Amino acid sequence: MTDPRRRLPSVDALLKTPAVVRLLETQPRNLVVAAVRDALAAARSGQASEPFDWDGEISERVASRAASSLSPVLNATGVVLHTNLGRAPLAAAALDAVVAIGRGYSNLELDVATGARGSRLDHCAAVLAEITGAETGFAVNNAAGALVLALNGLAAGREVVISRGELIEIGGSFRIPDILVKSGAELREVGTTNRTHLADYERALSDRTGAILVVHRSNFSMAGFVSSPPVAELGRLAAARGVPLIHDVGSGLLVDLADFGLQGEPLVPAATATADLVIFSGDKLLGGPQAGCIVGRRRWVAPLTRNPFARALRTDKLTLAALEATLALYRDRATALRDIPVLRMLTTDEATLRQRAERLAAGLPSGAADLQPGSSAVGGGSFPDAALPTTVVAVDPGPRGAAALALTLRLGTPAILTRVESGRVILDPRTLDPAEIDLVAGAVTAALRAE
Numbered sequence: 001m002t003d004p005r006r007r008l009p010s011v012d013a014l015l016k017t018p019a020v021v022r023l024l025e026t027q028p029r030n031l032v033v034a035a036v037r038d039a040l041a042a043a044r045s046g047q048a049s050e051p052f053d054w055d056g057e058i059s060e061r062v063a064s065r066a067a068s069s070l071s072p073v074l075n076a077t078g079v080v081l082h083t084n085l086g087r088a089p090l091a092a093a094a095l096d097a098v099v100a101i102g103r104g105y106s107n108l109e110l111d112v113a114t115g116a117r118g119s120r121l122d123h124c125a126a127v128l129a130e131i132t133g134a135e136t137g138f139a140v141n142n143a144a145g146a147l148v149l150a151l152n153g154l155a156a157g158r159e160v161v162i163s164r165g166e167l168i169e170i171g172g173s174f175r176i177p178d179i180l181v182k183s184g185a186e187l188r189e190v191g192t193t194n195r196t197h198l199a200d201y202e203r204a205l206s207d208r209t210g211a212i213l214v215v216h217r218s219n220f221s222m223a224g225f226v227s228s229p230p231v232a233e234l235g236r237l238a239a240a241r242g243v244p245l246i247h248d249v250g251s252g253l254l255v256d257l258a259d260f261g262l263q264g265e266p267l268v269p270a271a272t273a274t275a276d277l278v279i280f281s282g283d284k285l286l287g288g289p290q291a292g293c294i295v296g297r298r299r300w301v302a303p304l305t306r307n308p309f310a311r312a313l314r315t316d317k318l319t320l321a322a323l324e325a326t327l328a329l330y331r332d333r334a335t336a337l338r339d340i341p342v343l344r345m346l347t348t349d350e351a352t353l354r355q356r357a358e359r360l361a362a363g364l365p366s367g368a369a370d371l372q373p374g375s376s377a378v379g380g381g382s383f384p385d386a387a388l389p390t391t392v393v394a395v396d397p398g399p400r401g402a403a404a405l406a407l408t409l410r411l412g413t414p415a416i417l418t419r420v421e422s423g424r425v426i427l428d429p430r431t432l433d434p435a436e437i438d439l440v441a442g443a444v445t446a447a448l449r450a451e
């Protein structure tokens with residue numbers, strides 16, 4: 001019996017074949033050697049079929065190793081804040097700031113007036129205060145980190161009073177009770193899952209209390225026999241007892257979107273008026289880079305900047321550049337709604353979405369798709385009950401079926417993410433840039449023709 005594995009060439013022999021020699025003229029040697037080893041390993045394990053196409057195998061493996069792992073995708077799902085797709089796309093002004101700061105040196109930790117060392121935490125302080133109405137603020141790596149920092153700084157070794165109805169899981173193993181304990185604080189739960197009253201908080205406060213914590217139930221809503229005291233009442237109680245009130249609002253909503261049918265998320269400026277510390281994400285409704293903002297009264301914020309967790313969770317200069325530039329857009333409401341992609345997508349009117357859906361459908365083979373009324377989702381654990389009316393393009397996938405067409409689109413370059421519903425591939429123009437519509441139409445057409 002002949003064992004094909006015995007006949008495998010050596011690495012050196014493969015590196016001398018004309019096709020591989022040509023690859024070596026344009027590609028780094030280490031990359032080509034790694035690709036040759038990959039190809040040999042595949043042949044040895046019997047995964048590849050005989051006769052083995054060495055040239056093809058090696059050049060494919062060079063290409064796949066050379067491609068970036070992190071790459072852009074087109075979002076046709078209609079989910080605006082899609083955590084798997086990187087949440088908020090950045091505004092042009094934020095991208096410009098990233099390039100300006102990233103390509104050279106900056107005053108990241110320098111006070112240029114004195115030449116002395118400065119703090120990176122100061123860069124967003126002024127604009128955070130201006131936009132949120134808080135006395136001061138700073139940003140760390142993300143909101144989960146900001147919460148750990150705040151709890152550790154204000155309540156390590158002491159009790160944190162929180163309603164049982166707010167002991168929630170945000171996702172990705174981020175559970176409020178676990179975070180609280182990891183931060184060094186003790187959990188003091190009050191009330192019940194559905195109802196917590198001011199008197200419950202009052203009874204729980206003692207000289208062991210480090211803070212009262214209110215967490216926005218971001219990703220779900222409770223209806224029926226439910227109640228919790230207004231945060232303003234908790235603020236008065238906290239002030240009377242001299243303990244800080246921390247409000248984790250989650251999404252970082254800075255402009256009221258009620259005119260667009262979006263209600264129920266706490267507005268940051270309203271939260272800063274009632275709580276001592278307000279915590280929110282940079283890359284949810286705020287529409288900026290991944291970050292966790294902490295704003296509030298100087299008395300409670302200032303000690304946090306000196307906490308070791310502030311160093312452990314510090315933000316990169318590129319994040320600070322993008323965050324400051326995004327926040328600056330909020331100085332004018334109309335500018336924010338137009339220039340911040342998340343807000344623009346959430347507030348695009350139905351007629352515009354319909355036109356885009358028509359243009360997308362017109363670029364597909366005739367009869368392959370029709371327009372349907374649909375709904376987009378905000379995503380990212382924000383406005384969980386909102387269904388934003390839109391017009392979707394429902395594509396008939398042909399005999400291969402919807403899952404196969406969706407897979408082909410995901411594996412394309414760029415990858416296109418869609419929804420599959422009732423045997424159709426659904427394309428929602430809300431989360432596509434107008435400039436991406438023709439690209440998507442072309443890719444779907446090519447995928448349908450390749451059947």
Ligand SMILES: *Cc1c(COP(=O)(O)O)cnc(C)c1O
Pocket residue numbers: 142143144145170215216217218219248249250251280281282283291292380381
């Ligand atoms: C999303 C969310 C967080 C976590 O924010 P990240 O920036 O993703 O770490 C924390 N709290 C609430 C209420 C949230 O909605």
